[in-house]
Amino acid sequence: MATFTIPPPPPLDIDSSSLATSFKKFKQAFTNFELATGIATPDNSLRVATLLAVIGQPAVDLYNTFTWAGEADAKTYQKVIDQFEVHCKGHANTTYERYIFNTRVQREGESFESFFTSLKSLAETCEFDTLTESLIRDRIILGMKNANISQRLLREAHLTLTQNITIVRAAEAASAHASEIAKSTMTDISDVHYVKHERQNRQKPAKFQQQKNSKSQICRNCGDKYPHTDHPCPAQGKTCLFCKKQNHFAKVCKTKLKQQAEVNLVEQTTQHSQPSLQAAQGESNNEDYLFAIGPSDESNQLLKVSVIINDVKTTAVIDTGTSVNIMSRETLNTICTEQSPLEPTGKQVYAFGANSPIEVLGKISLLVRHKAQMLRDIFFITEHSGPTLLRLNTAKELHMIAVTCNVHAAPSVIDEFSDRFVGLGKLAGVTCKLHVDQSVTPVTQPHRRIPFHVRQHVEAELKRLQELDIIEPVRV
Structure with a gap:
């Protein structure tokens, strides 16, 4: 039969800021160690000796300071455990334990199960009594890394701890499943693209060869058969009607063919392809x-x-x-x-x-x-x-955008200050002087022709502006 060695639990950290919790964990680990190794015997001396051997030297020094009712108590396992428990619990600070609990949040990469277990362990030393479950529930909602799950939990007015745990576990499992499905879908798409490209590459050489043989029999300058056996190329010395260059006809002009190819590409993309959707929609007719x-x-x-x-x-x-x-x-x-x-x-x-x-x-x-x-x-x-x-x-x-159809002036302002809105708004007794750089040569714009049917209206408007002293004629 195979045998294996069970390591002892780590020593008790008596300098821990949460000594009561540390001793509780050590006691549980030591009990399991005794049962697993078979040394949990009625012999108290052996059990105490084993305890002192694994608890660590600082804890042994603490053991030596304990006061016993009789010498036999120092060798009784339960009495020794009780002494350690009284000492460790006496150093428990409820305020500090609650501070640790209330500041505990889910760490990066930490699963919900680990976070929930940690909260339950911390709550045991906080003396919450009947409020334990409700406070653990609140800590889960406030300490979750996923803000979307926290918001969902906050919308439930009377959520119990059990319901809280069920919702979070379901959301975490669904997220993991969706991630796996997305990875699987991407793998399938990659496989399909690979087969498609492979088929295209196989067909390309034959098609390319056919086009090459076809083009080799046509003159690139005139578009007729090549070579010209009994006469020179008719495009020699002629000007292209499309690009205005020499020695080729418009029907074989490379510039023209290039533009047609671009137009065809746009039309095919518009009619047959379905590009990435980057816009919005709503309901109307069919x-x-x-x-x-x-x-x-x-x-x-x-x-x-x-x-x-x-x-x-x-x-x-x-x-x-x-x-x-x-x-x-x-x-x-x-x-x-x-x-x-x-x-x-x-x-x-x-x-x-x-x-x-x-x-x-x-x-x-x-x-x-x-x-x-x-x-x-x-x-x-x-x-x-x-x-x-x-x-x-x-x-x-959703108040993302606002549509403004008309802009109206405030009538109340115009009515209240009606004298401010009379006339052209000229300042009485004020002369404006324009500073002109004399070193710059003046530039005049030529008179623009006015259509005959609007000449009378233009002349009337110019006369009106002149009478209002807005403009004045310039004598050149």
């Missing part, structure tokens, strides 16, 4: 539209805001031209660990300028919060990655 759609590298030009959706903080983009809210399935899986099934939309969503609709998986109702404002709104879910998009009405109701 067709909705997305306007702020573009390459991912232009995301820094969009209006981004920080919002909380279903208790999870995320970044969204406001677009006042879109008609529905939209969210990627990846984002939905992150913020909704226990989501309801998606409902059919009955609508089609089009990107700006696209002929084919964007694939929408369904819609779902989500709770959106921005600062003090909160509302529940419909989000369309798609397969595409990208930020969450908010429509105009959603942004307005």
